[in-house]
Amino acid sequence: MDRQLVELLSANGRASYAELARQVGLSSPAVHERVGKLEAAGVILGYRAVVDPAAVGRPVTALVSLIESDAVDDPRVQDELRALPAVEDCWRVAGGEDYVLKVRVTDIAALEGTIDALNRIRGVARTRTTVVLSTKWEGRHG
Numbered sequence: 001m002d003r004q005l006v007e008l009l010s011a012n013g014r015a016s017y018a019e020l021a022r023q024v025g026l027s028s029p030a031v032h033e034r035v036g037k038l039e040a041a042g043v044i045l046g047y048r049a050v051v052d053p054a055a056v057g058r059p060v061t062a063l064v065s066l067i068e069s070d071a072v073d074d075p076r077v078q079d080e081l082r083a084l085p086a087v088e089d090c091w092r093v094a095g096g097e098d099y100v101l102k103v104r105v106t107d108i109a110a111l112e113g114t115i116d117a118l119n120r121i122r123g124v125a126r127t128r129t130t131v132v133l134s135t136k137w138e139g140r141h142g
Helices: 004-010 015-026 029-041 074-083 109-120
Strands: 061-067 087-090 098-103 122-129
Touching: 004 015, 015 029, 029 087, 061 109, 074 087, 074 098, 074 109, 098 109, 109 122
Parallel strands: none
Antiparallel strands: 061 098, 061 122, 087 098
16 A cells, blocks of 8 residues: 555655545545655655756756765765755766766856866766766656
8 A cells, every 4th residue: 555655646746635545545534644654754755846957947967977086085075066056966876986966057068167066076086977968758757
């Protein structure tokens, strides 16, 4: 039942408890209680609006791989990455790189400035950037 509720909310985070209740065959109060427990347990982390980046002036997307230098203070690098407004997502990864970042900016000049800012972070050895030409889909429900 919980898995079904999570799937329904992943597809439509604005679904009402009454709508969810109809789809899973429970009462609205029972669904409200179950969803509350899923939120309290950290299964549901939050709800958000999915926004068209181009519509808000950030049409350029790039994936930036970041390699740390050997003598690095990991929490400090993460804090500095979080402070850059263009960095939308950050993943710590295994392999040749240490992080992969999703960056969204207004234009190529802004991307260049963001890459320069990333390379100035103490502990960053180098970056590698892949510019996204088009997005076929983002997220499984998008």
